[in-house]
Amino acid sequence: MNEAPPASIGNWDEACLALPLALISPKISGGIVVRAQAGPVRQRWLDLMKQLAGNDTCMTRLPVDAAPQRVFGGLDLVATLQSGHPVSEAGLLSKSNGGIVIASMAERLSASMAAQIGAVLETGQLIAERDGLQLRSSTRFLLVALDEALDDEPSLPGVLRERMAFTVNLDGLRSADLADPEVSPADIVKARQRLRDVVLTDEVAEALCAASLALGVQSARACILATGVARVHAALAGRCDTTQEDAEAALRLVLVPRARTFPQSGEDAEDDTQPSPESNSEDNQKPDPDEPGDDQQVPDAQELADMLVEAAKAMLPADLLLNSDLKRAEASRSTLAGKAGALRRSSTRGRPAGTKRGDLKPGVKLNVIETLRAAAPWQTLRRHEALESSSETSTARRIEVRKQDIRINRYQQHSETTTIFAVDASGSSALNRLAEAKGAVELLLADSYVRRDQVALVMFRGKDAEVLLPPTRSLVRAKRALTGMAGGGGTPLCSGLETALLLALAERRRGATPVIVALTDGQGNIARDGTPGRAQARLDALDAGRAIGSSGITSLLLDISPRPSPAAADLAAAMGARLVPLPYANSSAVSSIVMEETRAKSNRVYTKGSNY
Amino acid sequence: MSTSIPVFPFSAIVGQNEVRRALIAAAVEPAIGGILILGDRGTGKSTSVRALAGLLPQIRAVTNCKYNCDPDGSSFCDDCKVNSETRKASRISVPVVDLPLGATEDRVVGALDLESALTRGEKVLEVGLLARANRGFLYIDEVNLLDDHLVDLLLDVAASGENVIEREGLSVRHPARFVLIGSGNPEEGELRPQLLDRFGLSVDITTPDDVKQRIEIVRRREAYDRDPVAFANEWEKKDKTIRSKISRARKIVGGVTVSDAMLEKAALMCMALGTDGLRGELTLMRTARAFAALDGKPAVAVKHLREAAGPSLRHRLRRDPLDETDSGVRVERAVSEVLGK
Numbered sequence A: 001m002n003e004a005p006p007a008s009i010g011n012w013d014e015a016c017l018a019l020p021l022a023l024i025s026p027k028i029s030g031g032i033v034v035r036a037q038a039g040p041v042r043q044r045w046l047d048l049m050k051q052l053a054g055n056d057t058c059m060t061r062l063p064v065d066a067a068p069q070r071v072f073g074g075l076d077l078v079a080t081l082q083s084g085h086p087v088s089e090a091g092l093l094s095k096s097n098g099g100i101v102i103a104s105m106a107e108r109l110s111a112s113m114a115a116q117i118g119a120v121l122e123t124g125q126l127i128a129e130r131d132g133l134q135l136r137s138s139t140r141f142l143l144v145a146l147d148e149a150l151d152d153e154p155s156l157p158g159v160l161r162e163r164m165a166f167t168v169n170l171d172g173l174r175s176a177d178l179a180d181p182e183v184s185p186a187d188i189v190k191a192r193q194r195l196r197d198v199v200l201t202d203e204v205a206e207a208l209c210a211a212s213l214a215l216g217v218q219s220a221r222a223c224i225l226a227t228g229v230a231r232v233h234a235a236l237a238g239r240c241d242t243t244q245e246d247a248e249a250a251l252r253l254v255l256v257p258r259a260r261t262f263p264q265s266g267e268d269a270e271d272d273t274q275p276s277p278e279s280n281s282e283d284n285q286k287p288d289p290d291e292p293g294d295d296q297q298v299p300d301a302q303e304l305a306d307m308l309v310e311a312a313k314a315m316l317p318a319d320l321l322l323n324s325d326l327k328r329a330e331a332s333r334s335t336l337a338g339k340a341g342a343l344r345r346s347s348t349r350g351r352p353a354g355t356k357r358g359d360l361k362p363g364v365k366l367n368v369i370e371t372l373r374a375a376a377p378w379q380t381l382r383r384h385e386a387l388e389s390s391s392e393t394s395t396a397r398r399i400e401v402r403k404q405d406i407r408i409n410r411y412q413q414h415s416e417t418t419t420i421f422a423v424d425a426s427g428s429s430a431l432n433r434l435a436e437a438k439g440a441v442e443l444l445l446a447d448s449y450v451r452r453d454q455v456a457l458v459m460f461r462g463k464d465a466e467v468l469l470p471p472t473r474s475l476v477r478a479k480r481a482l483t484g485m486a487g488g489g490g491t492p493l494c495s496g497l498e499t500a501l502l503l504a505l506a507e508r509r510r511g512a513t514p515v516i517v518a519l520t521d522g523q524g525n526i527a528r529d530g531t532p533g534r535a536q537a538r539l540d541a542l543d544a545g546r547a548i549g550s551s552g553i554t555s556l557l558l559d560i561s562p563r564p565s566p567a568a569a570d571l572a573a574a575m576g577a578r579l580v581p582l583p584y585a586n587s588s589a590v591s592s593i594v595m596e597e598t599r600a601k602s603n604r605v606y607t608k609g610s611n612y
Numbered sequence B: 001m002s003t004s005i006p007v008f009p010f011s012a013i014v015g016q017n018e019v020r021r022a023l024i025a026a027a028v029e030p031a032i033g034g035i036l037i038l039g040d041r042g043t044g045k046s047t048s049v050r051a052l053a054g055l056l057p058q059i060r061a062v063t064n065c066k067y068n069c070d071p072d073g074s075s076f077c078d079d080c081k082v083n084s085e086t087r088k089a090s091r092i093s094v095p096v097v098d099l100p101l102g103a104t105e106d107r108v109v110g111a112l113d114l115e116s117a118l119t120r121g122e123k124v125l126e127v128g129l130l131a132r133a134n135r136g137f138l139y140i141d142e143v144n145l146l147d148d149h150l151v152d153l154l155l156d157v158a159a160s161g162e163n164v165i166e167r168e169g170l171s172v173r174h175p176a177r178f179v180l181i182g183s184g185n186p187e188e189g190e191l192r193p194q195l196l197d198r199f200g201l202s203v204d205i206t207t208p209d210d211v212k213q214r215i216e217i218v219r220r221r222e223a224y225d226r227d228p229v230a231f232a233n234e235w236e237k238k239d240k241t242i243r244s245k246i247s248r249a250r251k252i253v254g255g256v257t258v259s260d261a262m263l264e265k266a267a268l269m270c271m272a273l274g275t276d277g278l279r280g281e282l283t284l285m286r287t288a289r290a291f292a293a294l295d296g297k298p299a300v301a302v303k304h305l306r307e308a309a310g311p312s313l314r315h316r317l318r319r320d321p322l323d324e325t326d327s328g329v330r331v332e333r334a335v336s337e338v339l340g341k
Helices: A010-026 A040-053 A068-072 A077-083 A111-123 A185-195 A202-214 A218-235 A244-258 A300-313 A324-334 A369-389 A429-434 A434-451 A475-483 A491-512 A536-549 A566-575 A587-602 B017-027 B043-054 B079-081 B105-107 B114-120 B148-160 B193-198 B213-228 B228-253 B260-273 B279-294 B302-315 B326-338
Strands: A032-034 A059-062 A098-105 A125-130 A133-138 A140-147 A167-171 A352-359 A407-412 A417-424 A454-461 A463-470 A511-520 A554-559 A578-581 A603-606 B035-039 B059-062 B089-092 B096-098 B110-112 B125-127 B134-141 B163-165 B170-175 B179-182 B202-203
Touching: A010 A032, A010 A040, A010 A167, A010 A185, A010 A218, A010 A244, A040 A098, A040 A140, A040 A185, A068 A111, A068 A125, A077 A369, A111 A125, A125 B105, A167 A244, A185 A218, A202 A218, A202 A244, A202 A300, A202 B213, A218 A244, A218 B213, A369 A407, A369 B110, A369 B114, A417 A434, A417 A463, A417 A491, A434 A454, A434 A475, A434 A511, A454 A475, A454 A491, A463 A475, A463 A491, A491 A536, A511 A566, A536 A566, A554 A566, A566 A578, A578 B035, A587 B179, B017 B035, B017 B043, B017 B179, B017 B202, B017 B228, B017 B279, B035 B043, B043 B096, B043 B134, B043 B179, B043 B228, B105 B110, B105 B148, B110 B163, B110 B170, B125 B170, B134 B148, B148 B163, B148 B193, B170 B193, B193 B302, B202 B302, B213 B228, B228 B279, B260 B279, B260 B302, B260 B326, B279 B302, B302 B326
Parallel strands: A032 A140, A032 A167, A059 A098, A098 A140, A417 A454, A417 A511, A511 A554, A554 A578, B035 B179, B035 B202, B096 B134, B134 B179
Antiparallel strands: A125 A133, A352 A407, A407 A603, A454 A463, B059 B089, B110 B125, B163 B170
């Protein structure tokens, strides 16, 4: 459904089926997640949507960096200043009532924005308390989230994805191969009228609920969405009660993309998380929906449920747990709001630390409400003053705002820190003090937990380096990875440092503040190309060290050799790192040093524009 | 909640016994403190809380009081003190106020009313959500996504029962006694440990993994979506039963006694678990008393302690970050050690 089978016409057919289903009842379906890069196929799909929705349906684009005020509504500044009392302005979501909202680059929506939009989707009510206003409105719209995340990037925040019935994948399709579906806007209107009379049959309800459990779908909302979609599908087909066909469609479109486990067939159900390796990957095609069930007698609920589960099995790739969709889900849950480049943009990151008096310099954001509030108590006085001092009374302003009233937003950026440990596990260090190094890392881990930092572990030994533990906040995982780390082999110092640097740069792009903590004796003996040789290895390691230095990433080198070694000192100099010889570093001293180094970077108070 | 569409009835919620019991206990004994509901997406967290609004028995309040002052109570807001002779009482439904994400501080605590300040030059307080929630519930969905400083502020006010506003030349204090209910999905981001401890009860919520229950969920939801009014009417009788149970329990909860034996058992449990501070024990006793009152019993029994232990202690265990044992399991172990079975 997602990556394997890579690209099939089936994906397109499903995407085209999801369209009318979603358009018939935005209330039931919530929305469609469209997983695709920008391109002709996606455009064609969007054009199709426009055509099916009809001309008078309003379509609004929701830019990813839209200010909350534009999205949820807020203060109409001009009207407020003209009238002298607060006037509100509807946001994009309220204005889109009955229409379609297209969120482009939805994978970059911040978690908080996504949660707020999700609440509107769920209840059909928009509630906001901002800008000195209380905003309430009813709005129902179809949300189309264009998710352009690549394989391992975090995708659309789960709070929102959960509330949208459909996920369609258009990646890898070629526009030329595709045929338009045979649905007209009139069909949608008809189906919408029929929908009220469509009854959810017991068989279909039971089958879909059973299938959701077999697929490991935790959410009860998924069942509600799936049964709703089955009803809409029946309405589109012109039926008044749901049948097997509708159940299959709901399964394909709603439940299978949410599957977490590979369904087990009765007997071999001893392990419910591992996909059975012998699962038939060759019959990976979907059951042909056009093939009618031969008009045989109606199957009972149990049979139908079994059939659905079997059908789902055929649709799921055998390597479900390796499936990129899941990995992305994992990725998106472990990261916080505001994805790439967030550190610099800072419009949603960082917590608002209230407002302060200030000058209107470029780059700062005026907080209108607070400014007006500051000015308000003085109005009578100032009006008198103004009347007395100026001869031309006709220019009397409605509101007298003075320089001392100006209030600007303050933001405190507390970006999270990712501490990357690069641990030398070569033979020489195993001899020396690998165990102690592990102890120090463990202490730092517990410390990072308290500070709610993320940690990552890079290990190098033998020929190259590997990321033993991608950035995580789970201490248990970190500890397990550390315990399992064995020593021995050469010292590919250069690739160890480079791997750590790559990881650090990726973290920085994500908006976190990386810190590299290298635990080594500084004596590499494997060069960058994997060949042994002390001299070349040393040069390469210094090169890698300088790369870290010039990247500006904070680093720390813990010398784990028995006596302080000049090699480690040279490397630390190249890295611009603080050198701490382990013999003198009892573990708590090490952790306080790391904290010190981090604090300088991660806590900044500065003023910057934002509407929060 | 301003619409006339009735909320999903409380009694129509499938399963979720622990959450429902916790909410009812807090309605009986608000001093329990807040409730934290943690669970996966789609488990009906917000449905349960919103349903509470339709369930609670009405309360008496001073007519047109911004803070819903209790006419029979002892403390009043400044306005009510001034109008002590003329004030009238009327029945209102218990406020269940939604605090949306992205709410700004001025809206939450209250701020200078711009209009009267600009046009008439008067300093008038425009009350915030905290005032509206007085004597009721304040609900935050996705509490783990709320800005830290707002959460701190809320917990502070919830603990002291009073909101102090010092801004823009305003200096106002008003009563703000409410039960804070937060819900969230731990996968979206964890809550700080300090914050966890401030919630009285913590409830983990899971979806039923039983086909029959799931079908029931789907069925009831469909019926509700089809005709909310008819659906609400259908369940009104059951809601009413719970409502009168709460009303009765409220009357007697003040008189529910706790024997020394029970106090000792509670203390033993807290010691076995190594919970910090007295907050755990206090909450445990208050919750057990609420459960006893709901049973119509004059004294707390082992049964009530047992039920109250999980939600009141689970989130207060000192967490060894390297220990993988689930805290719920640890509480259960301590409960069976102290209370038997």
